[in-house]
Amino acid sequence: MNDGGGGQDCPDGRQMLDRIMASDLRYLMAVSYVVLANNQITNRFIERRHDMPVQAWSALYAIAQFPGLRARDIQVLFPRPQNTISRAVALLVRRGHVREDPLPDDARAKGLHPTAQGLALLDRILEPVAARQAELMSPLTRSEQEDFLALCRKLAAGPLLTRSQVMG
Amino acid sequence: MNDGGGGQDCPDGRQMLDRIMASDLRYLMAVSYVVLANNQITNRFIERRHDMPVQAWSALYAIAQFPGLRARDIQVLFPRPQNTISRAVALLVRRGHVREDPLPDDARAKGLHPTAQGLALLDRILEPVAARQAELMSPLTRSEQEDFLALCRKLAAGPLLTRSQVMG
């Protein structure tokens, strides 16, 4: 049993979530909860089905959207450490999902392009992920979904998101 | 140089973000970007200042909010693997921030309580984290902030968030 008798401090899960999402850190708690809980589901699913970590298929998604980009550019879209991106790209190249072209004007960098096989894999990955996104967003009306997206984009556009003043 | 001449496929970072956040996975991309970018900042900062991973101070926050809860309950608030919570609690106990009381009605579980030292530490942690939250949310008006919170809470309340139909 969770609480039972006189427990005034330990309500059930729903009540705890409500209180955490009304606390001082409510904005952080609420949005982090949604993303953490969703990642738990989505990342494990794709990891099992395709033996591929989230960084790899995220990178593949970016490369398919912007053929020719460099590994460095992926970091702008997915804020992860540099070596994480490096390894994800290496995995994609090793499995034949991505091809690296030396850039004519910079011998250090490599232009990344999806292969036909990579695009086919991406299709198979995106199908359940898109369905999961729909499931995740289903508590909101269409109009609320668009509001939510607009607010997230506004937060993402904030210059302090990636370069904090209050934290070094 | 990033693009320069005729590159129609590799716009700059801002344009790439805009396009990713207008793609099929726009909802997922936008909200994940905000949380990932923020975690990058906040988690590293607290990790450096207090040598403490995010799981530990999150757990401490939960324990302070709900004195007497069990390790298991923390998982409801912060969806992470069970052993992750177990280790975070062990760290808090080892450092004297949390005390474990055997529960009278269940000898397996332990009631977790913050110590005075733990509450003092939490205060020192929450100050910059709250400031960071304000910074993060600053692109939104007060009213938009409340809308955002309400939408996140609505998503968090969705029963499919933690138990997907489309993914096992």
Add this chain to the structure above:
DNA sequence: GGACAATTGATCCAAATGGATGTAAACTGC
């Protein structure tokens, strides 16, 4: 009360992570 399942939390260990460093190429100032 006894056998079987479920739950709580700790621990094992192979694999992933990320800060630091390395290597090579490109800018910068003189």
Add this chain to the structure above:
DNA sequence: GCAGTTTACATCCATTTGGATCAATTGTCC
């Protein structure tokens, strides 16, 4: 064009992660 700095990416290695398993306790059903 030459030192010093910066940038792109790879790699090293100590630490962390998380799936699996374990031990202990509780619940269930007969």
